[in-house]
Amino acid sequence: MDQLQLAELVERYLKGEMDIAERQAFEQMRMNQPELDQMVVEFHYFLEEMDRYGEIRRFKSNLYDTHHTLQESGEIKELQLDTKARIINMWNKYRRVVAVAASIAGITAIFISGMLSLFTPKAPFDDIEELRRKVSNLEKQSSNQRAEFNRFKTKIEPGTDVKFGGTSFLIDAKGYLITSAHVIKGAKKIYVQSPAGEDLLAEIVHQDQNADLAILRINDADFEAPRQLPYGFSQSQTGLSEFVYTLGYPRNEIVYNEGYLSAKTGLGGDTMSCQISISANPGNSGGPVINKNGEIIGILNARQTSANGVVFATKIKQVYQLVSELKDADKDLNIKLRNASSLKGVSKSQQVNKVQEHVYMVKVVLG
């Protein structure tokens, strides 16, 4: 009997879907064939685990939804700790450390100033002018150097087959980017080009073809991590007709476009995505869809070729889920999606100005 038939039989047997005669025949078979019996036991265990897996996933998704709803209705909210209490707390905790550090600093300072006054030669006055000129010379030189640095040399070797794939943006200031999975399909090497024009090497952390999402990490010594991302990741549903905008690289230059949410589901009623009326072109894939508060609500991923301005985006909820799944699997993975946007109430052009610093062009080198 092949595994396929066996799987079906065992599942029906375990779920009690067999009638009495069939059941008895099956049990007889088990008695007579120890290797079949062994397989049944194995399958039994596996199917139990499978069911349990399903239950846990359902429970987790219920927990997630509940958190979401309660947060939306305002029944749970971020805790505002009394800052004073917090500082006192910290002071109490670090009092000893601070005291030790302060006394070391004090002693060192006294020692150094003593040494300085002891060893400093008495400088003649006419040295000072020259010194100043040297500084201004230095300044000139360093500004020249800066200009040189700004003309980034591309790291991509000439003659490599580069496909200007699409757009990505930071989801965590530590250098984690998100983009659409189809953008990096078949990639041998991935570079992301910063808004300043610098190519940075990136690696794939995870890709989920089903949700069309991929997480990349910039793995390049030249990457300077921003202190904080200005935008947040929306936790609430966006309403129909709400204003949204996107930034992306349909050409070698960052391009802004705006539109509105036109349907809460994607193609064919797909609940993982939503429909947006916006003008987008190849290359916009993987770009952020942002609402008026500066919160990311989705990732652009496709457009309908038969109609104009019909574009689909993967909902941000999928990103939340993906990240939490990844974190479950790898406890050391430190990706945090910020909820709060610091762009609320900020004018559109200022928002775009801030956001665009964190939107990267994805360049894929095909293998």
Add this chain to the structure above:
Amino acid sequence: MAITEQELEIFRAVGNNEKTAIESVYKENYTLIQHFVVSNNGSEDDARDIFQEAMMVLYEKSRQQDFELTCQIRTYLYSVCRRLWLKKLQHNRRIESQVENFDRIVPVEEDIEEHEKLNGQYLIMRTAMGKIGEPCKSLIEAFYVHRKNMQEIAGYFGYTNADNAKNQKYKCLVRLKKLFFAQYKNA
């Protein structure tokens, strides 16, 4: 404090994954746990993670035949969260601080150990699921997680009829089983 019949009812309902019960437990206890975690070196995200993990423990306990709830849900959740959070603090080797005290705590050490074991098994299955690839992953999820019937699945994945979908499901299942046991031996 004695446990009310209503409390036991909610406890049972959590084990059945009933949304209203989960919501009521969430509403009544989240702020307490949030306050505990945030005022002990934790972030908002930590608070959510810890609370949800404790909810998982509660869920597992509720499904367990031989477990009897002997204290209020609130006390139980608080005890679990406290233990989990302390463990995490120690794991991260953050400065061990005097965690603020709470009068009613029940021993939950064993429950957490058990939860970690169960969670390990869950993670094995998840890794196997992560390796199986599409369309198998979606197909199996549709059946075992989202509990769609074969007719719906056939429609959704574009199979001509339910039998074809069923065949495909078993093919995937056999593959997943192999991956699962391979993973299981490694773990």
